[in-house]
Amino acid sequence: xxxxxxxxxxxxxxxxxxxxxxxxxxxxxxxxxxxxxxxxxxxxxxxxxxxxxxxxxxxxxxxxxxxxxxxxxxxxxxxxxxxxxxxxxxxxxxxxxxxxxxxxxxxxxxxxxxxxxxxxxxxxxxxxxxxxxxxxxxxxxxxxxxxxxxxxxxxxxxxxxxxxxxxxxxxxxxxxxxxxxxxxxxxxxxxxxxxxxxxxxxxxxxxxxxxxxxxxxxxxxxxxxxxxxxxxxxxxxxxxxxxxxxxxxxxxxxxxxxxxxxxxxxxxxxxxxxxxxxxxxxxxxxxxxxxxxxxxxxxxxxxxxxxxxxxxxxxxxxxxxxxxxxxxxxxxxxxxxxxxxxxxxxxxxxxxxxxxxxxxxxxxxxxxxxxxxxxxxxxxxxxxxxxxxxxxxxxxxxxxxxxxxxxxxxxxxxxxxxxxxxxxxxxxxxxxxxxxxxxxxxxxxxxxxxxxxxxxxxxxxxxxxxxxxxxxxxxxxxxxxxxxxxxxxxxxxxxxxxxxxxxxxxxxxxxxxxxxxxxxxxxxxxxxxxxxxxxxxxxxxxxxxxxxxxxxxxxxxxxxxxxxxxxxxxxxxxxxxxxxxxxxxxxxxxxxxxxxxxxxxxxxxxxxxxxxxxxxxxxxxxxxxxxxxxxxxxxxxxxxxxxxxxxxxxxxxxxxxxxxxxxxxxxxxxxxxx
Numbered sequence: 001x002x003x004x005x006x007x008x009x010x011x012x013x014x015x016x017x018x019x020x021x022x023x024x025x026x027x028x029x030x031x032x033x034x035x036x037x038x039x040x041x042x043x044x045x046x047x048x049x050x051x052x053x054x055x056x057x058x059x060x061x062x063x064x065x066x067x068x069x070x071x072x073x074x075x076x077x078x079x080x081x082x083x084x085x086x087x088x089x090x091x092x093x094x095x096x097x098x099x100x101x102x103x104x105x106x107x108x109x110x111x112x113x114x115x116x117x118x119x120x121x122x123x124x125x126x127x128x129x130x131x132x133x134x135x136x137x138x139x140x141x142x143x144x145x146x147x148x149x150x151x152x153x154x155x156x157x158x159x160x161x162x163x164x165x166x167x168x169x170x171x172x173x174x175x176x177x178x179x180x181x182x183x184x185x186x187x188x189x190x191x192x193x194x195x196x197x198x199x200x201x202x203x204x205x206x207x208x209x210x211x212x213x214x215x216x217x218x219x220x221x222x223x224x225x226x227x228x229x230x231x232x233x234x235x236x237x238x239x240x241x242x243x244x245x246x247x248x249x250x251x252x253x254x255x256x257x258x259x260x261x262x263x264x265x266x267x268x269x270x271x272x273x274x275x276x277x278x279x280x281x282x283x284x285x286x287x288x289x290x291x292x293x294x295x296x297x298x299x300x301x302x303x304x305x306x307x308x309x310x311x312x313x314x315x316x317x318x319x320x321x322x323x324x325x326x327x328x329x330x331x332x333x334x335x336x337x338x339x340x341x342x343x344x345x346x347x348x349x350x351x352x353x354x355x356x357x358x359x360x361x362x363x364x365x366x367x368x369x370x371x372x373x374x375x376x377x378x379x380x381x382x383x384x385x386x387x388x389x390x391x392x393x394x395x396x397x398x399x400x401x402x403x404x405x406x407x408x409x410x411x412x413x414x415x416x417x418x419x420x421x422x423x424x425x426x427x428x429x430x431x432x433x434x435x436x437x438x439x440x441x442x443x444x445x446x447x448x449x450x451x452x453x454x455x456x457x458x459x460x461x462x463x464x465x466x467x468x469x470x471x472x473x474x475x476x477x478x479x480x481x482x483x484x485x486x487x488x489x490x491x492x493x494x495x496x497x498x499x500x501x502x503x504x505x506x507x508x509x510x511x512x513x514x515x516x517x518x519x520x521x522x523x524x525x526x527x528x529x530x531x532x533x534x535x536x537x538x539x540x541x542x543x544x545x546x547x548x549x550x551x552x553x554x555x556x557x558x559x560x561x562x563x564x565x566x567x568x569x570x571x572x573x574x575x576x577x578x579x580x581x582x583x584x585x586x587x588x589x590x591x592x593x594x595x596x597x598x599x600x601x602x603x604x605x606x607x608x609x610x611x612x613x614x615x616x617x618x619x620x621x622x623x624x625x626x627x628x629x630x631x632x633x634x635x636x637x638x639x640x641x642x643x644x645x646x647x648x649x650x651x652x653x654x655x656x657x658x659x660x661x662x663x664x665x666x667x668x669x670x671x672x673x674x
Contacts, residue, residue, distance in 0.1 A: 020520075022566040026266050030252070031131035032571055036061055043068070044569055046134060047274075047291050047584045050153035050244070051281040052077060053225070054291055055160040057134060057151055065124040066109075067136060070094050071151070073160050075225035076280045076289065076296035076349075078197045080187060083352040085345065088296045089192070089225060091185065091199045098221065099181035099203055103145055103166075104174055123147070130571050132248030132273050133241070144170030154235075155243040156281070158225035163237050165218050168211035177208040178219040184226075198226045204235055251276050254316045256627040257596055260620075267561040267571075268596060271589040274572040275308055276315060278586035279323045284330065284350030286323035292575060292583030298347040298354075299327050301362035302413045305369040306430070307535070308590030313376035313605075314597050316630020325382060328370050332389045339396050342366065358410035359400075361427030365413075367393035368430040371437025375605035378633030380444070383608070387445055390438050397431045398458065404484075405465030407431050412492070414533070417579075418526050421483025425470045426492045428462060433499040435459035440606055466496070467503060475516060475527065478507030489516050489527035491536035497543025498598070505547045512540050513556065521577065522560055533576040538591035545599030548666050550616040557595065601626055601638060602668070609633060610672040615640040617648055617665070634673045 023039070024032045043060030058070040071093045078089040101108040106121040121141045129135040133152040140147060150163040168174045181203045189196040204220040211217055220237045257268040279288045282297045289296040290303050299305075309324040330350060334342040343353035344362050370390050374383040402408045406428045412420040439455040472481040475489050482490040489511050497505060511517060516527040522537030524530070537560065544553035565571050573592045574582035597603050601624075602614030609632045617624060617640050625639040636654035643649045643662055650661045650669050663669050 020563065020567060022562070023568060024566040024570055026262060026566070027129070029131070030266060030269060031129050032266070032270075032565060033127055033129045035127045036065060036125050040065065042568070045584075046130065046571070047278075048132070048134070048151075048153050049278040049280075049289075049291060049586070050247075051156045051279065052158035053153045053160050054278070054280075054289075054296065055151065055153045055223075056291075056293055059128065059134075059136065061125045061128075067123060067125045067138060068095065069136070069149070069151075071160070071162070071223065072293060073199075073223045073225075074291075074293060074296055075158050075197075075199075076287075077282050078158065078225045078227065079193050079297075079348055079351075081191050081193050083193075083348045085298055085347045085354055086294050087348065089187065089197050089199065090293065091223070093201060093223060097183075097201070099179040099206065101164075101179070101219075102175075102177045103140060106141070108140065121145075130270075132251075132277075133244060144168065144172075145174060145176070150241065152241060152244045154240050155247045157233060157240075158230060159233060159235065159240070160223045161235060161237060161240050162221045162223075163218065163241060164220065165216050166211065167216045168213055171213055173213070174211045175208060176211060176217050176219075178203060178206045180206045181221075192227075195227050195229065200224045200226050200232055202232070204237055247277070248273055251315075251317065254628055254630065255314055255593075255597075258625040258627060260622075260624075261558065263558065263562050263565060267565045268593060270565065270571045271573065271592040272315065274584060274586055274589035275311060275593060276317050276320050279319055282349040284346075285326040286319055287326065287349070288320075288323045288586065290575070290585040290587055292580060292585050295585070297349045298345055299330055300345045301331070301342070301360070301365040303585070303587035305331065306365040307369075307587040309369050310372040310376065311590040311593050311597070313373045313378075314603075314629055314631045315593075316628070316635070321377065324373055324377075325385065328366070328373075328386050328389055331366055332392075335389065335392045339392075339399055341396065342393075357415035360411045360413055360415060361407070361409040361424065361430065363393040363396045364407065364409075364427045364430035364434060366390075367397065367434030367438070371434050371441060372605055374441055375437060375607065376611075376631045378608040378631060380608060383441060383445060387441065387447075390434070390441070394431075394434060394438055394455070394458075397434075401462075404469045405461065406469050407462075413535070414525065417531075418490070419483065419486070421485065423469075424483045424492075425466070425480055426482075426495050428466050428470070429495040429499055429501075432459055432462045432466065432501075435462065436499070437605075444608055463501065466501070471504060473507075474511070477511035477514070479504050479511045480508065489514075491517060491523040491525050491533070491540065494523075494536060494540035494543045497547050498539055500546065500604070502547050505549070509544055509547065509549055509552060512544070513552065518556075521563070531576070531578065534573045534588050535575075535591055538573060538588060538595060542591075542595040542599035545595065545616050546602060546614075548614075548616060550600075550618050553599070553616075554618050596626065600624070601640070603631075603638075605632070606670070607632075607672075609674060610670065612668050613638070613650060613671050614666070614668040615648060615650060617642060632673050636673060 045058040047056045054074040056072040060068045075089045080087040103121045108121045127137045136149040138147045146167045148165045166176045183201045185199045209217040251272045304327045312320040312324045330346045341359040343355040345354040374386045400408045408423045409427045442452040470480045480493045572584040573588040575585040604612040623641045639651035641649045
């Protein structure tokens with residue numbers, strides 16, 4: 001009897017589809033909503049950020065349908081001592097810490113109360129909704145009173161807000177009362193800097209209100225950081241909600257993805273929110289921070305310089321671009337004539353540094369990100385500011401070339417969690433691409449021909465040495481070893497694909513999507529290990545598209561996007577598991593968006609007003625577009641349409657003009673915006 005071979009990817013998606021059921025649904029307004037069903041209990045967490053606060057909400061519904069909300073507020077610019085990365089003032093507020101609410105003189109009971117009293121007013125959750133703000137819809141008692149909680153951070157103040165709206169849907173008048181609360185907590189003066197801080201929980205609009213049928217009553221709670229420089233604010237709740245909503249809408253209006261796949265479009269939209277909201281206004285300037293209850297008012301060579309800043313060059317948000325330039329300026333402060341390594345992280349608003357894992361390949365991360373950012377941002381003056389840093393990092397890396405012609409580093413971005421040897425693949429790959437960008441950038445800045453030629457020569461050499469030293473057959477796949485002596489597949493074998501090194505793409509892609517590396521949550525960091533970090537999965541998906549293997553990449557992208565947006569832990573890309581319990585760290589969402597800009601649409605910056613474009617239009621799609629792109633000093637749309645006979649049309653809409661370029665599928669078009 002003939003045996004039927006089922007490819008792993010088909011087997012995986014059949015099995016995954018049987019196991020995974022969407023918990024959330026996309027709504028007509030672009031939000032996602034969980035309509036509470038019988039699959040209880042269920043608990044999740046989400047982070048939302050403004051310039052002065054990050055609000056982390058753990059929420060859930062128990063088996064009886066009662067809600068649980070646990071709020072943690074982080075205030076990045078309210079610093080504690082000693083100076084360290086995690087020393088932001090942070091407080092937690094549970095349901096039991098809130099003022100009492102009475103409805104028709106009956107005490108409202110939520111799920112966190114240990115003993116429900118039958119005579120009291122019980123709460124049952126109906127739905128939870130996300131779109132830059134979080135809304136929890138409940139019904140109370142016999143259903144004649146409805147409650148909508150809206151939780152969100154202030155856009156520009158050290159304050160998080162929880163707005164409660166009670167609506168009388170019955171036929172009789174109803175009384176609703178929120179009791180007054182003003183509670184202040186202070187860390188020791190010796191533990192705060194530069195002055196003593198306080199955390200204050202207060203009510204807004206508290207008291208008794210009588211609701212006629214159809215009427216609503218609004219109450220609110222504010223969670224504020226206060227000190228002598230930041231007095232307590234009597235919040236205008238509606239104005240604060242409007243400010244947050246407008247900021248979110250600004251993110252959504254920029255760089256819009258349009259494809260036939262609503263899940264991809266919506267995941268991209270949400271990723272923009274998370275990538276761009278987590279920027280804090282500090283005494284050291286705007287600093288993008290990963291978040292996750294740990295990483296604020298600080299900058300990293302990987303998260304900011306490498307991951308998210310090259311995305312900001314396409315997004316067009318002014319604050320995001322200011323934060324990107326500030327990142328590179330801060331790292332520039334640590335250049336030195338002895339070529340000692342720049343710290344991995346600038347912490348505490350610039351008051352300290354972290355260099356605990358020594359050189360993780362940080363200079364390669366910075367050179368790679370700064371070069372791509374400078375080209376895509378398209379501003380000559382900004383590029384001139386970045387150029388000395390790029391030069392310095394490339395010179396540092398040149399001095400780290402070992403006897404095998406690749407770059408030595410102490411560790412990698414996983415900081416020793418997994419072996420990386422004395423020279424790892426990822427550092428050399430980033431160095432290679434940094435050289436490519438520097439050669440392009442140098443010509444634009446009138447750098448000497450000799451220096452540009454040296455960068456081009458070094459790029460050729462490191463590419464050859466990457467193949468000679470790292471190219472290997474690992475576990476039967478013609479791919480790459482991650483370091484000398486490595487004989488187990490690693491997720492970062494994807495990294496050559498993101499810099500257009502496709503020599504081993506067949507074996508590499510086969511390994512990435514094999515049962516050895518691909519798991520239900522994306523790539524395992526190390527084959528056979530349960531640990532995953534989304535960053536490598538996001539790089540891999542971008543790289544497989546860039547390699548032209550669109551039909552292989554698309555189902556994995558669709559699966560991943562659906563799981564992150566509509567599954568059990570939503571709505572953003574995560575950092576890792578088991579470490580951090582899948583925190584929604586911000587820069588990973590920037591990497592998600594780069595799957596499209598650099599992978600699916602194949603945009604590679606080559607100049608201040610030009611880029612190579614190699615689109616990868618999936619076979620089942622007739623068109624796709626990126627609208628309102630802010631890059632190369634311009635604002636434009638990029639549209640790809642199927643033209644038939646193995647051809648596509650690349651359409652650029654700029655400055656009121658539409659230009660159409662017919663090309664063969666898989667071909668690269670050099671686009672100049674002028």
